[in-house]
Amino acid sequence: MIVLGLDTSHYTNAVGVVEGDKVLADFTYEAKTDSLEQIVANIESTLQSAGLTLKDVEGIGVGLGPGSWTGIRVGVTVGKILAFSAGKPVAGVPTLEALAYAARNESPLICAVIGAGTGDAVYAALYRPENGAVGRISEYYVGDVKGLTALLTGPAVLAGNGSQAYAGLIKQETGMNIKAVEALPGGASVACLASRRLERGEKDDVLSLTPLYLKESTAKAFVNKYKSNHA
Amino acid sequence: MLVLGIETSCDETSAALVVDGKMILSSIIATQLDLLKKYGGVVPEIAARRHTELIGYVIKEALDTAGKTLDDIEAVAVTSKQGLIGCLLVGVAAAKSISYSKQVPLIGVHHIEGHIFANRLSHPDLPLPHVCLTVSGGHTMLLYVPEDCRYELLGTTLDDAAGEAFDKIAKFLGLDFPGGPVVDKLSRQGNRKAYDFPRPMTRAKTLDFSFSGLKTSVINMFKDRVARNEALPLADIAASFQEAVVDVLVSKTMRAAGERGVTAVSVTGGVSANSRLRHVFAETCKQKKIDVFFPDLSLCTDNAAMIAAAGYARMKLGEVSGLSLNVFPNVPLEG
Numbered sequence: 001m002i003v004l005g006l007d008t009s010h011y012t013n014a015v016g017v018v019e020g021d022k023v024l025a026d027f028t029y030e031a032k033t034d035s036l037e038q039i040v041a042n043i044e045s046t047l048q049s050a051g052l053t054l055k056d057v058e059g060i061g062v063g064l065g066p067g068s069w070t071g072i073r074v075g076v077t078v079g080k081i082l083a084f085s086a087g088k089p090v091a092g093v094p095t096l097e098a099l100a101y102a103a104r105n106e107s108p109l110i111c112a113v114i115g116a117g118t119g120d121a122v123y124a125a126l127y128r129p130e131n132g133a134v135g136r137i138s139e140y141y142v143g144d145v146k147g148l149t150a151l152l153t154g155p156a157v158l159a160g161n162g163s164q165a166y167a168g169l170i171k172q173e174t175g176m177n178i179k180a181v182e183a184l185p186g187g188a189s190v191a192c193l194a195s196r197r198l199e200r201g202e203k204d205d206v207l208s209l210t211p212l213y214l215k216e217s218t219a220k221a222f223v224n225k226y227k228s229n230h231a
Numbered sequence: 232m233l234v235l236g237i238e239t240s241c242d243e244t245s246a247a248l249v250v251d252g253k254m255i256l257s258s259i260i261a262t263q264l265d266l267l268k269k270y271g272g273v274v275p276e277i278a279a280r281r282h283t284e285l286i287g288y289v290i291k292e293a294l295d296t297a298g299k300t301l302d303d304i305e306a307v308a309v310t311s312k313q314g315l316i317g318c319l320l321v322g323v324a325a326a327k328s329i330s331y332s333k334q335v336p337l338i339g340v341h342h343i344e345g346h347i348f349a350n351r352l353s354h355p356d357l358p359l360p361h362v363c364l365t366v367s368g369g370h371t372m373l374l375y376v377p378e379d380c381r382y383e384l385l386g387t388t389l390d391d392a393a394g395e396a397f398d399k400i401a402k403f404l405g406l407d408f409p410g411g412p413v414v415d416k417l418s419r420q421g422n423r424k425a426y427d428f429p430r431p432m433t434r435a436k437t438l439d440f441s442f443s444g445l446k447t448s449v450i451n452m453f454k455d456r457v458a459r460n461e462a463l464p465l466a467d468i469a470a471s472f473q474e475a476v477v478d479v480l481v482s483k484t485m486r487a488a489g490e491r492g493v494t495a496v497s498v499t500g501g502v503s504a505n506s507r508l509r510h511v512f513a514e515t516c517k518q519k520k521i522d523v524f525f526p527d528l529s530l531c532t533d534n535a536a537m538i539a540a541a542g543y544a545r546m547k548l549g550e551v552s553g554l555s556l557n558v559f560p561n562v563p564l565e566g
Contacts, residue, residue, distance in 0.1 A: 036320055040331045040554040054332055069276065070317055073283050077324035084287055085301050085332040207287035210280075217276035223269070 001199060002052065003059040004043065005191025008035050008075035009067025009095045009114070010161055015046040016187025017057070018195055021132065024050035026188035035074045043078075046187070054086060059203075061194020063185050064092040064212040066114055066123040072211040080209040089203035091194035094212050098185040100127035100134040101193055103159035106181050110134065111152055113160040116215065120145045120169060123214050126156065133196055142214050146173045159183045232546075235304045235329065236539025237290070239322035240314025240342045241369065242266070242273045244285040246293035247536035248304075252348070252543035253355050256297035258529070258536040261285045267408050272398070279317035286325045293535070301333055308542020311339030311552070312559045313369070319558035327554050338542035339552040342533075343370055343564050344380070346499045348544065349530040349537035357524055358495040364484045367500035367532075368394030368409070371440050371480075372564075373487050376497070379544050382566040385487050386438030393476055394502045396442040400449055400472055404465055414469045415505050421466030423474035423507075426452065430479050438483050445475055477508050481515055488521055496523045504531035 002024070007014040013035055016026035027049075029042045047053060062079030065072035076092070083090035099112040113124040122145055126138035138151055145166050152158075157179040158167050167180035197203070216224070234252070238245040247258040263281050267273060294300060309326035310319060323339070330337035346365045351357055360377040362385070371388040391399070394411055401410025406417065428448050431441045449472050456463055480502075488496050498512060503525050516523040530537060545551075 034557070036324060037555045037557045039324070040327055043331075069279075070320065073279060073317070073321055074324050077283055077286060077321050078328050080287055081290070081325040081328040082332055084291070085329045207291060208284070209287075210284050213280070217274065217280065219270060219274040219277060 003191045003195040004057045005061040005187040007063025007185040008071045009065045013042045014187040018191040023188040059198040060090045061190045063095045063190045066214040076211045084206045091197040093190045093193045095185045096125045098189040101189045102183040103181045104129040107157040109156040145169045232305045234306045234539040236535035237309040237322045238535040238538045239282045240310045243533040245535035246290045248297040249539035252540040257293045259292045275315045282321040306336045308338040310342045313342040316560040336551045339556045340541045344541045345537040348541040349526040350497045353526040361495035362488045363497040365500045366502040388440040390443040418470035418473045421470030423470040425467035426471035428475040
């Protein structure tokens with residue numbers, strides 16, 4: 001099954017195409033402010049370099065985030081509407097899972113980590129490699145870097161963009177030594193994980209697919225806090 | 232030509248199918264009124280999230296209602312200019328995905344041009360040239376329209392948009408959101424001559440508008456009465472405030488029509504749904520022997536049918552966007 005994978009959560013347009021576990025093309029285009037402008041051109045040139053067109057694609061994988069809120073809206077909207085429009089099945093892949101997948105050969109325990117934009121806040125989750133993919137074995141974590149130590153038991157490695165710096169911060173704050181692997185969510189990683197899911201018949205509903213924000217908007221959080229304080 | 236229109240510039244997720252910029256086959260609008268009431272206005276991040284949830288459903292509903300599929304679509308028009316950036320982006324991402332997969336032209340439309348074309352949907356024979364007053368919660372503009380998609384800006388607001396003033400006054404008076412329809416309804420029970428609020432800029436030489444001073448005047452009067460423990464006749468206050476806004480909008484538009492020598496005036500945008508504005512325009516234009524046109528009420532507020540109509544008109548002029556179409560939250564209307 002030929003699957004196109006997209007992830008736009010990290011100020012990059014990551015686009016890849018795979019056939020089963022075989023990577024046909026995998027590119028990460030820098031996209032600080034022009035993710036929306038470039039996304040179709042990035043998809044076209046990735047497919048082209050694999051000698052394919054959109055017609056050859058049999059399924060679409062989308063990185064759901066967490067990450068840049070605006071970024072994941074571009075990726076998820078393009079992924080699902082492209083799937084709807086071209087009549088292809090779609091599978092959403094949490095971006096943390098794609099990061100853990102990229103580091104699956106590093107350790108039997110992987111803590112995928114993504115900066116949450118404010119201070120040293122991060123999104124994270126713990127994964128275990130299994131059957132060539134990865135399975136999540138913790139709840140999603142949203143909090144400061146130091147708090148990650150509660151998740152990090154045994155031989156866990158940190159995987160993500162900036163993970164070396166996070167490991168340094170943890171060492172500084174708690175004295176804990178953690179191995180870190182730098183990784184970005186790749187389009188091919190997302191495509192591989194989506195492909196496995198689609199092969200098992202686990203497609204997502206093309207209309208209801210939404211980003212995985214893991215955090216409420218500031219306004220909503222404010223209103224909820226106000227309500228609980230005045231309950 | 233069958234055009235799919237998509238509009239997500241503010242708080243309505245909308246999709247529509249329109250033939251030749253004239254005949255509406257379907258027009259689906261998912262409002263975020265529940266969120267507006269909860270937060271007392273539009274919160275950009277929350278609105279953008281809601282658009283992302285709804286966009287697929289709204290497009291599918293527009294297709295199903297019209298009995299069409301995406302294979303029948305011959306072009307996609309989407310609001311790409313003027314609005315909340317995170318909200319615009321959802322519509323444009325969806326539109327370019329369809330344009331790319333179906334290999335049909337993509338046309339980015341200025342939101343205000345959409346409002347202007349709402350009146351063409353309601354009145355296909357709307358004469359040219361004319362003067363257009365387009366007025367909503369986000370803009371207040373007077374335009375001279377010599378031909379389709381050509382605009383000369385005659386005046387604009389220097390501060391608040393007229394609809395914004397309605398919203399803010401409604402909020403201040405403790406009324407519901409959005410303020411326009413609520414003030415309109417309440418005003419019918421009030422005396423519009425009860426208070427003589429200022430008519431800002433009516434004596435100015437320009438055709439520009441200003442509503443923040445009027446708003447402050449209403450608020451100060453209200454506070455004074457509260458301080459003196461006087462009764463607060465909300466209906467009278469609402470009616471007098473509304474009358475001041477209507478007076479300014481009508482008098483400036485009539486002056487523009489006179490200066491340009493046109494015999495037709497087009498009034499569009501959310502505030503064009505206001506019943507008092509419609510009444511005063513109709514009376515004044517009748518006296519001056521000018522024809523005045525308003526869109527159907529369903530086309531006054533944000534909708535994708537008007538975007539499809541404007542996109543079709545731009546396409547007829549050979550103006551098509553590429554797949555690298557971007558969003559622009561604040562740019563002038565071109566033409």
